[in-house]
């Protein structure tokens with residue numbers, strides 16, 4: 001008698017497919033250490049447009065110019081350093097967005113008069129870029 005190859009019962013196949021989907025969803029979700037209380041990523045995207053960040057940066061999901069003066073901000077949530085100098089975490093990112101020259105006096109990115117609350121919305125959007 002020829003042994004039949006082992007085949008997972010349909011219920012297991014469905015469960016493993018769901019597990020794969022759940023893991024994929026986890027990767028897209030903002031991890032706890034990058035969450036900013038009260039910040040709204042959608043408002044952040046609108047602010048990125050209105051402050052003209054796109055003249056210097058390409059930002060996925062925000063339509064407009066695709067500037068190349070600064071680095072593209074795709075997958076920014078995975079970057080470990082901001083501009084290669086400070087740890088990429090919410091408080092430093094908010095301060096960077098408000099006043100980059102306070103970290104790097106020679107940087108080409110100017111302070112643009114962005115309020116802390118606006119910078120928090122913008123940071124929340126940047127942390128959706130995974």
Ligand code: HEC
Pocket residue numbers: 048051052053054055056057069070071073079081082083084097104106107108109110112114122126
């Ligand atoms: C005049 C051009 C210019 C504008 C406008 C500008 N940036 Fe930048 N940005 C830069 C440059 C250049 C760098 C690289 C800085 C460095 O390495 O010193 C940078 C770096 C950054 C970084 C760090 C990137 C990384 O890879 O670590 C972030 C985040 C960022 N900018 C966000 C913004 C946001 C948000 C805005 C709009 C509020 C903005 N920038 C507007 C030029 C600009």
